[in-house]
Amino acid sequence: MRLVYILLLFILFGLPSQAQVFPFRNLISFTLSANEENNCMFFDKEGMLWVGTNSGVKSYDGYTVKTYKSDIYSPGILPNNTVRSITEDHDNNLWLGTRNGLVRMNKRTGSFNTFLLPSESQRIIYTLFTSKDGTVWIGTDGGLSYFNPKDETFYTFNNKNTWLVDSNGKKTKMGGYSVKAIVEDKNGDLLIGTWSSGLLRLHRGSHTFQRYPVLNDMNSAYSLFFDCKQRLWVGTWGYGVIRLDNPGDVRNPKIYKYPYNINHFDIFNKITEDPVTHTLWACTREGVCYIYESQLDNGWQMHTMIGDNALNFNNDIASDGHGNIWLCTQNNGIVQVNTTPSPFVISHLDTNKAGFPINYVYSMFTSDGEHVWLGLNPYGIALYNRKTGVTLYNKNIPGFGSLNSRTLTTSISSITERSNGELWFAVNSYGIIVKPKDGNAREVDTRTAPYIHDNFVNTLFESRDKTMWIGSRNGMSVVEPDNKGYALTMREGKTDFTSCDIRHISQDRQGRIWVATDNEGIICISGNPRNIKSLRYKQYSLKQKNIDVNDANCCMEDSKGRLWATSNSGGLFIYNKVEDRFESKNKAYHLSGDRVMAMEEDSYGSLWLTTGKSLANIVWNKDGNQPQNITYYTQEDGLGDLLFSPNVSCRWGKELFFGSKKGFFSFVPTPNMGKRHHKNAKLVITDLFIDDEPYAKLDSTLREDISQETPAYTQRIEIPSSVKKFDIEFALLTYGNAKKNVYAYRLDGYDDDWQYCNGELHRATFQNLSSGTYRLHVKATDSYGQWQELPYTITIKVLPPWYASRWAGMIYILMLIMGLFAALRWYKDRLKTRNNLQMGVILTNITHELLTPLTVISATIYKLKSMAPQYEEDYYVMDSNINRTTRLLREILEVRKSQAGQLKLLVSRGDIGLFVKNACEGIRPMAEHQKITITENYPKGDCSAWFDADKLDKILYNLLSNAIKYNNTGGQIAVSLSLNKEVASISIQDHGIGMSKKKLKHLYTRFFDGDYRQQNMPGTGIGLSLTHDLVKLHHGDILCESTEGKGTTFTVNLPYHKGDYRDTEIDTSGSSRKTNDLAIQQAKEEKEQTEHKLNPIHTSIFIRKNSSKILVVEDNEELLALMLQVLSKNYHVLTAKNGKQAMNIIMKENLDLVVSDVMMPVMDGIELTKRIKEDKSFWQLPVILLTAKNKEEDKTEAYSIGADGYITKPFKFEELEVRINAILDNRKKVIEKVESEVALAAQSASVKGGIGEGSQEGDNQKKSHLSNPDQAFVMRATELVIKNISNSEYGRDEFANDMAMGSSTLYNKVKATTGQTIVAFITSIRMKEAKRILEGDPDILINDLAVRVGFNTPKYFSKCFKKEFGIFPKEFAEQMRLGV
Secondary structure, eight states: OHHHHHHHHHHHHSOHHHHTOOOSEEEEEEOSOTTOOEEEEEEOTTOOEEEEEBTEEEEEOSSOEEEEOOSSSSTTSSSOSOEEEEEEOTTSEEEEEETTEEEEEETTTOOEEEEOOSSGGGSSOOEEEEOTTSOEEEEETTEEEEEETTTTEEEEEOTTTOEEEOTTOOEEEOOOOOEEEEEEOTTSOEEEEESSSOEEEEOTTOSEEEEOOOOSTTOOOOEEEEOTTOOEEEEOBSSOEEEESOTTOSSOOOEEEOOOBTTBSOBEEEEEEETTTTEEEEEESSOEEEEEGGGGGGOOEEESEETTEEOSSEEEEEEOSSSEEEEEESSSOEEEEEOSOOSOEEEEOOGGGTOSOOOEEEEEEESSSSEEEEEEESSOEEEEETTTOOEEEGGGSTTOTTSOGGGGSSOEEEEEEOTTSOEEEEETTTEEEEEOTTSOOEEEOTTTOTTOSOSOEEEEEEOTTSOEEEEETTEEEEEOTTSOEEEOOOEETTEEOTTOOEEEEEEOTTSOEEEEESSSOEEEEESOTTSGGGOEEEEESTTTTSSSOSOOOEEEEOTTSOEEEEETTTEEEEEETTTTEEEEOHHHHTOSSSOEEEEEEOTTSOEEEEESSOEEEEEEOTTSSSEEEEEEEOGGGTTOSOOOOTTOEEEETTEEEEEOSSEEEEEOOOTTTTOTTOOOOOEEEEEEEETTEEGGGSOHHHHHHHOSSOTTTOSEEEEOTTOOEEEEEEEEOOGGGGGGOEEEEEEETTOSSOEEOOTTOOEEEEESOOSEEEEEEEEEEOTTOOEEEOSSOEEEEEOOOGGGSHHHHHHHHHHHHHHHHHHHHHHHHHHHHHHHHHHHHHHHHHHHHHHHHHHHHHHHHHHHHHHOGGGHHHHHHHHHHHHHHHHHHHHHHHHHHHHHTOOOOOBEEEEHHHHHHHHHHHHHHHHHHTTOEEEEEOOSSOOEEEEOHHHHHHHHHHHHHHHHHTSOTTOEEEEEEEEOSSEEEEEEEEOSOOOOHHHHTTTTSTTOOTTTTTTTOOOOSOHHHHHHHHHHHTTOEEEEEEETTTEEEEEEEEEOSGGGSOGGGBOOSOOOOOSOHHHHHHHHHHHHHHHTSOOOOSBOSSOOTTOOEEEEEOSOHHHHHHHHHHHTTTSEEEEESSHHHHHHHHHHSOOSEEEEESSOSSSOHHHHHHHHHHSTTTTTSOEEEEESOOOHHHHHHHHHTTOSEEEESSOOHHHHHHHHHHHHHHHHHHHHHHHHHHHHHHHHHHHHHTSSOOOHHHHHHHHHHOOSHHHHHHHHHHHHHHHTTTOTTOOHHHHHHHTTSOHHHHHHHHHHHHSSOHHHHHHHHHHHHHHHHHHHOTTSOHHHHHHHTTOSOHHHHHHHHHHHHSSOHHHHHHHHHHTO
16 A cells, blocks of 8 residues: 555656646746845735845836835835735735834835834734735734734734634633734635644634644644635645635534645645636745646646746745736746737747758748648748648658759748649749649749849749739749740839849739839839730839838738738838828837838738737727727747748638747637736836936935825926926836837827837936926836726926026016006106196185085075065975085085195094084984984093094084984984093994995995985985094094994094194184084074975876876985976876885876886886886886986986986976977877777778678778787777677676786776777777768667667767767768768
């Protein structure tokens, strides 16, 4: 039995030659440092590779290795440079386990933080693991710990807080254990592998470990891995690998142990899984091994070498899940293995049987897909059998034995088959070899075929007419099907290109021959080759300026009729039929390199090109005009050793063949070929260089100024003005295929289009950028042609030098503005001073001149009072307005003095309390008229103070009058005086309408008139402005507090001590001035005038019979009363004080016209006019607007809303009456016209209803008048009355019901169109119908006639007839009988 076991081990492990056949592709192997040891590796979320070494941690992006370690340049970033484990948390932190503590590396900021666990046994961090919830777990000799990010502490499961339950169920305190591996199952439980304490399970949230049954003699569980089927794989130290098929059951996990040899693949460092090949991989001290999931019982396949790469001390392994396996060896670098199956079939030539060296395949052809003919370099022919894999060379090929040996000592550059079955081989230096289908090969050269230009034949081609075209180093020859041939002389005009070096010949759909040459560009031959004189030549070359190169490899027309050309120096070209030229597509398609050797089209219409480095596949978009993507295939994709040469390709059926270095490869193209397991790599920013210095090596201050975050995370960069050059480096993390990546960038604000990086460059470089803000876009594509853009843009702000900075510019502008402002201010002040002096004199003179005629008018009124005392009320109106105008003019003079600085303060000693009291008494009559109560509060005792009585009187008068104006009827005003050590405070509080915060801002602005119209009070708008100036003149201040709708309080604070004023401001005359007598007198007069004010009248003083009824709307009671008196002489006048009252009157009264002021409270004249004109019942009511606004736009607005007239104030009553009469006369004419139309309509309706007969003339008149909506209304109304004319009960309600209108609406409509009431309208039609009947039948009895037109009694009928026509019906009938 022991012998059988040894034999089994020998079978499994004793065949090293078989074990070393590695079936997968080795992509790359790179060494980070020859003298350093690699301990572990880790791929972060972005796909960046991190390797822990004995010299710090290193990052690798496929191009550059960066090292992070403690040294003299960066001391202390790591507590120990030996990094044994790596993990990443959910906050972009990389955690590094070293031999002396734990390090957290913030990738966003580049900062490092060291954490030392509390116990010495926890100094070496063996393993790190991040669970699904983001918790970082740590494995040390001191057991299992986790990191608490809230307080940045560690919690360790030890014998003080943890229990252990063994496989038998026995529970004991947890002993010492050294953690080597940590994994998490699908339930969130942790499984812990230990050095010698076995395999443990920890239920999250508990402090109890469960131990699995003993795994081996040492009870080692060195590495752990869950596969896709949740089987647990346990790698041990010295005992091979163990599989647990049921790891959820701790007592019965179904353990399977794989056999092993001591010291040979017995230590399993890490295990991973490849879902592409369904294999499990493990790294060991001796190498790498894998096992197929479908063959788990067959054992592990073990390899110590992959190609030339030794795999001993393979410390770590990783998989990306897409067919890439990375192996981390201790001293032999990182090895990448690709497990995805290659779509390419490589056919290797058996060079051992050749007997001569083979550099590469020079030409190829197959006619059956099985036998492949190959022309070799430097010489020879090979025939390869794809079924048997056997290769025959030169004379060993059947039929080639009779050839001259010298003929086969040079290169065969072209192979083709004639339609007669012959194979033709182009031999460099020895002409052509012709091999019949069944027979021996023969030689054809210049000796046997004079039509051959040169024995150095490059290419052969048979056209569709079975003509053979022979291209040589010095020209072209043609061979007809009967083997007769001739050499061509090729010319275009005076240009002779007969001796061109021909490389390829092809034919398009039109039968034209396209010749690619190495020195004369491309030549197009058209015509019949059987008639040499018919041939025409067209050259495309640099000289002709219709192609950018003179060397061409081949031409080919694709299935869409497009003609393509390739070149050794220009890449890919397409023929532009419209412009008759070849256009380069290398830049447009972003093809790598400038050499395209061979070209084929597959059955899907895609192009396949061989370049200097790879096989490129161009897949078109749906339109077929632009590439959808371009995929590059290289040695890493299974193409073997690549060495392409021109025109070494062919197609058989759907299969494509391409020659390479030691043979050829073939494949059948399919959509998305090779992309099944492809994973889009992530594009990242890897570094920032400032004047060629990497970001990490910059001075820390400069680094922070440029960006607060590392280049991989930053989205904003500030470049100081001192920086002349900066580079932004990026990488597409593909690793093995990094050289095939293509990068492009665009800097908004600088680049108009994408800039593509040349060659293998992967950075954007900018020099001497102008100051400003730019945005950088970056994109990249891997070898599969899938472009992806960086998911964010990087904002780059280039700072200007200090003298061109924004602040400097602002200072320059500010200095310029200040200079201009100073100059402008000086000029304006000078101009203003001059103008003020002139205008002040003019304004003062005008004001004085206005006061003189007012005095004359006042004196005249005084005289008239004694001569005609009966007009007493009119005199009071005149006196009131004269006084108001006088006060306004005096206030203007005061303001003018204030502006000119002519107001002088002159204070004297007096009783300020008594002064305020007298001021209140003086204005009390005005308050009493508004039923406003004034309450006063004064301090007890002496109120002596120094003040200017004149100025204080004006202050008090303006504030008190404002309090009255803006108070509510029956309101209250509180006046108080208080004296403190510094100032005398006078407070005046009302409970009126108050002010908004917006209005408070403009309170002391001149001509700010508040809302006095709402209070129906007069205002000038300069009182508060003057008050403010007077208070300031008195060295005091004025405060205002107001709440809208609640009231306003003004507080005036005035210094009252003699020492507060200058000597020039003190009155030394000894006379103490009293209250302003003029103000008191005006207040008394206003009281008297308000008592004698004209009583408001709401109807005419004289109501004239049959006069027009008009409504006058005006908020000024005096003007309203005056207009009522004047207009009542000729009209029936109604009055209203605002638009709302006016609308109520309009709804009730039958009006002929409205005269309205524009500016009124509640509802103004504009709104009133809109309401009238928008109401269908009143839209024809004329409206005349009166206003003080005289701007053209105000008139336009009034007429646009439908006003019939617009008169500006002041106006003459003669003008108003003329306008009223004109509108009323016009309205009367319209009504008369409508009445005549009513008569015609009645006559027409009568005829239509069969009541009587009408003339043709009546019909014509009827037609001529029915042309607008009003006439249509009248016609409809008339028809209804005629229809019911004999119904004596047909009245207003029945008529409104038939017209489908309300009674009031119908009334207003009939009134507006006919000028009649509804009853009058119906009666009028009845009378007109009666008259018509009498004209036709004068003998009818009056009783019968009355009944026919709807009257019950003939007496009332006769009375109505007499009123309508001025004659009784009986008399009218008599006149009709007599023919009068």
